Amino acid sequence: MEQRKISWFNITSLVLGFSFLYLPIVILVIYSFNASRLVTVWGGFSTKWYVSLLNNEQMLDAAWVTLRIGFTSATLATILGTLAAMVLARQGRFFGRTLFSGMIYAPLVMPEVILGLSLLLLFVAMDQARGFWTIMIAHTTFAMCYVAVVVQSRLAGFDKSLEEAAMDLGCPPVKTFFHVTLPQILPGVAAGWMLAFTLSLDDLVIASFTTGPGATTLPMKIYSQVRLGVTPEINAVCTILVGIVTVGVITASLITKRQQLQRERDERMAFAANQH
Amino acid sequence: MDREVHSQAYTKSRLGRWALIAVPYAWLLLFFLAPFVIVFKISLSEVVVSIPPYQPVIDWANGLAGVLDTARQWSFDNYIWLTQDAIYFKAYLSSLQIALIATAITLVVGYPIAYGMARAPKAWQPTLLMLIILPFWTSFLIRVYAWIGILKNEGLLNQVLMSLGLISDPLIILNTNAAVYIGIVYSYLPFMVLPLYSSLEKMDGSLIEAAEDLGCPPMKAFWQVTIPLSVPGIIAGCFLVFIPAVGEFVIPDILGGSETLMIGKTLWVEFFRNRDWPVASAVAVVLLLILVIPIVLFQRQQEKQREAA
Numbered sequence: 252m253e254q255r256k257i258s259w260f261n262i263t264s265l266v267l268g269f270s271f272l273y274l275p276i277v278i279l280v281i282y283s284f285n286a287s288r289l290v291t292v293w294g295g296f297s298t299k300w301y302v303s304l305l306n307n308e309q310m311l312d313a314a315w316v317t318l319r320i321g322f323t324s325a326t327l328a329t330i331l332g333t334l335a336a337m338v339l340a341r342q343g344r345f346f347g348r349t350l351f352s353g354m355i356y357a358p359l360v361m362p363e364v365i366l367g368l369s370l371l372l373l374f375v376a377m378d379q380a381r382g383f384w385t386i387m388i389a390h391t392t393f394a395m396c397y398v399a400v401v402v403q404s405r406l407a408g409f410d411k412s413l414e415e416a417a418m419d420l421g422c423p424p425v426k427t428f429f430h431v432t433l434p435q436i437l438p439g440v441a442a443g444w445m446l447a448f449t450l451s452l453d454d455l456v457i458a459s460f461t462t463g464p465g466a467t468t469l470p471m472k473i474y475s476q477v478r479l480g481v482t483p484e485i486n487a488v489c490t491i492l493v494g495i496v497t498v499g500v501i502t503a504s505l506i507t508k509r510q511q512l513q514r515e516r517d518e519r520m521a522f523a524a525n526q527h
Numbered sequence: 528m529d530r531e532v533h534s535q536a537y538t539k540s541r542l543g544r545w546a547l548i549a550v551p552y553a554w555l556l557l558f559f560l561a562p563f564v565i566v567f568k569i570s571l572s573e574v575v576v577s578i579p580p581y582q583p584v585i586d587w588a589n590g591l592a593g594v595l596d597t598a599r600q601w602s603f604d605n606y607i608w609l610t611q612d613a614i615y616f617k618a619y620l621s622s623l624q625i626a627l628i629a630t631a632i633t634l635v636v637g638y639p640i641a642y643g644m645a646r647a648p649k650a651w652q653p654t655l656l657m658l659i660i661l662p663f664w665t666s667f668l669i670r671v672y673a674w675i676g677i678l679k680n681e682g683l684l685n686q687v688l689m690s691l692g693l694i695s696d697p698l699i700i701l702n703t704n705a706a707v708y709i710g711i712v713y714s715y716l717p718f719m720v721l722p723l724y725s726s727l728e729k730m731d732g733s734l735i736e737a738a739e740d741l742g743c744p745p746m747k748a749f750w751q752v753t754i755p756l757s758v759p760g761i762i763a764g765c766f767l768v769f770i771p772a773v774g775e776f777v778i779p780d781i782l783g784g785s786e787t788l789m790i791g792k793t794l795w796v797e798f799f800r801n802r803d804w805p806v807a808s809a810v811a812v813v814l815l816l817i818l819v820i821p822i823v824l825f826q827r828q829q830e831k832q833r834e835a836a
Contacts, residue, residue, distance in 0.1 A: 261646045264639035265655070271636070272662050272716065275673035278683060282676060335551035342548060351548075354555040360822055362774020364791045365811045368798060369562030372808070376565050392558040395551070424543050453666040456776055460798075470668050477668075477781060481675050489669040496664050504657060 276493060283486035300487040310488065313472040317452060320383065320468065324390035325448035331391065332398025332447070333440055337428075339399065340406035341414075358396045366393060367460030374461065381463025389461040390451040397450060398443035405439025406432075438507050445503060449496060563815075570605055570808035605809035614793070615810065619817065621788040625704065625779075626772035629711035633719045633768050634761065636712055641723035641760070642753075645730070656724070663717045671710050671781050678706050678782070702784030710778040715771070719764040726760030727753070759832055766825040774814060790814055 283301075287294025304310060335355055358366060370389045374381055413435070417427045433440070455470040462471065469488070476485050609615045644655045662670065677683045678701040685697040700706050730753070738748040754761075776791035783789070790810065798807040 257643070257646050257648065260639075261643035265643040265647065268636070268640035268643070268716075268720075269658060271713070272658075275670065275677060275713070276662070276665065278677065279669070279673040331551050331554055334547060335555075338548050338551060342544060345548060347552070351552055351555070354559050356826070357822075358559065360770045360818075360825075362771065362776075362791060362814065362818070364774055364776050364794045365566075365815060368794065368807060368811050369566045370558065372565045372569055372804070373558070373562040388558060392554070395554070399551075449664050453668065455668050470666070473668060473672070477672055477675070481672075481679075485672070489666070489672065492669060493665050496666075497661065500661060500664050 279486055280490045280493065283483060283490040285483055285486075288483065300483040301491075304484060304487050304491075307484070309467075310469075310472060310484075313467050313469045316383065316466055317469040320387050320390060320458075321448045321451040324387045324394060324451045325444050327387075327391045328394035328398050328447040329440060329444040332395040332443055333402050333436075335395060335399040336402035336406055337432075340403050341411070355396050355399050358393045359400070363454075363456035364460075367457040370457070371460040381461060382466040385461045385463065386458050386466060386468065389457050390447075390454060393457065394447035394450050397446050398440075401443040401446060402436055402439045405436045409435045438510070441503065445499065449499075452492070452496075566808045566811055569805055570812050571602060572805050573602060573604065605805045606813075608806060609809055609813060614788075615790075615813075618788045618790045618793045619813070622773050622775075622790040623817075625707060625711070625787075625789060626769050626775075629708050629715075629772055630765050630769045632708060633712045633715055634765060637716055637719035637723055637764065638761075640716075641720045641727055644720070644724050645727035652728075659717050659720050659724075667714060668777060670714055671778055674706070674710060674713065674782060675701060678709070701782065702787075704783065704787055706782035706784075707779050707787055707789075710782045711768075711772050711775065714778065715768040718767040722763035722767065723757060723760040726757045726763075730756050759828075762828055763825075763832075766821060766828070770818060770821050770825065773818060 282293075284296050284298065285292075285294055286297035286299065335351075339352060339355065367389070370385075370392070371381075374385050379385060414427055414431050417431045418424065422430070453470065454468075455474050458468045459471055459474075462468070469492075473485055473488060476482065640659075644652065644659070647655060675682075679685070680697045680699060680701070682701070684700070685694075688694045689697065700709075734752050734756070735748050738752050739745065743751070774791045775789060776795055779787045779789040779792050780795070783792075791814075794807050794810045794814070797803050797810060
């Protein structure tokens with residue numbers, strides 16, 4: 252939109268809108284430092300809920316399981332999703348392409364209850380013992396679709412002729428991918444990994460369906476506690492999670508911004524050097 | 528010889544191409560498509576008290592004869608059951624209704640935000656965009672949970688309203704449909720704002736200036752110029768909120784009450800509490816059939832957008 256003066260109405264709606272988005276989280280964080288067990292009454296500042304969290308074995312176990320599932324499924328989903336993005340962006344038409352792109356886009360809009368139920372029934376039919384690995388496979392499956400979409404948009408924005416030039420000069424396809432394509436799409440791949448990781452960290456429904464005895468993830472633990480009521484301890488867990496994600500996202504965006512500036516500077520310098 | 532090397536390389540690259548396609552393809556066939564076939568299959572079987580709690584529907588062991596034999600035993604009883612118990616019909620209808628109303632509220636709440644973002648100085652826009660996307664990265668469960676403390680009878684909202692003297696008795700919001708609407712609007716707001724912002728941001732501001740120069744009052748210019756030009760954003764945003772909201776489980780379960788009837792919750796209860804896997808599968812198949820319509824419409828609209836661009 253062409254620049255016109257921002258009106259008071261615009262500013263008010265922005266302030267109200269962003270307060271609506273952020274106030275609940277801010278309140279949750281503030282009340283995690285509440286000394287009183289009654290969550291709605293302020294009893295002074297205290298970090299005791301964080302200390303009691305450190306002694307809560309079950310919560311720590313759940314956190315450890317969640318992190319392990321997150322790391323493995325995000326890594327696998329990034330590999331599979333990047334392959335899928337290469338197929339969609341670079342392989343043109345092939346037999347079964349419509350089905351393939353359908354299977355990539357469908358999980359993005361599919362209700363979680365259906366994804367969870369269907370995967371559980373598959374694992375039962377395969378007579379597979381459920382637990383860590385089944386949750387990991389389930390998370391990989393839906394996260395790879397998000398990765399594919401993110402990486403594909405990055406691939407679409409970069410010049411295919413670079414790859415073609417490398418291959419014309421005799422560089423084998425695999426080497427071309429690692430030396431030409433991957434460095435270009437790396438920000439997209441990294442964003443895809445982070446997205447896959449947070450999706451896995453966040454998921455309650457699919458994990459509940461595909462879990463087995465012994466594998467309780469953090470969202471499942473939080474959910475079972477929430478059903479019993481709001482406690483400052485859950486507020487503390489949530490605050491830690493929100494903190495990790497916020498720091499991660501902001502750091503990532505700062506890094507990409509710096510890399511972009513660096514690249515632009517390099518290009519300018521190369522250009523200037525060329526002029527001499 | 529040169530030719531031979533070339534054809535070898537050609538065969539190799541073709542093999543490579545098929546290997547590249549085959550790996551993600553096989554994964555999705557096994558872990559996305561096959562499960563749906565199984566859901567459909569189990570929705571046609573009968574519930575039994577055992578582990579797993581359903582009768583196998585296809586007897587693969589006896590080959591084709593066994594398959595044909597069991598195919599004759601397929602029953603649509605679970606689907607007939609869905610039509611006989613009014614609770615399922617009501618749950619589907621009320622899910623659609625709740626999702627529709629929540630989508631409309633999200634549009635009304637989201638539009639001024641997206642409009643304000645598009646009007647903001649260019650230098651602010653990346654930061655504002657980041658602020659809209661950031662909540663999307665934080666846990667859905669946590670964001671829904673955060674509302675319990677606010678909406679409770681003795682929660683913050685009631686405390687504030689009562690201390691201001693606006694109300695004398697606490698408003699009962701938690702465990703009602705109102706809380707579900709708040710939850711959906713809150714959780715899905717970024718999905719609405721992003722497409723709206725991207726269509727408003729592209730808009731040519733001189734069109735409004737032209738309208739105003741020609742004596743069109745600002746409100747009229749907004750309704751007759753801005754709104755029609757942002758229709759693609761409105762459609763995309765509404766689909767992005769509506770489709771996932773229909774099958775939502777976490778929000779109605781945590782914020783809703785006994786009056787809240789949503790199909791995602793019904794499926795969950797059918798599966799985990801009643802342990803009736805065949806009926807849960809039938810519920811899932813019907814939900815999928817209902818959602819296919821908006822999903823296909825959405826995909827079409829997106830393709831049209833892409834062609835127009």
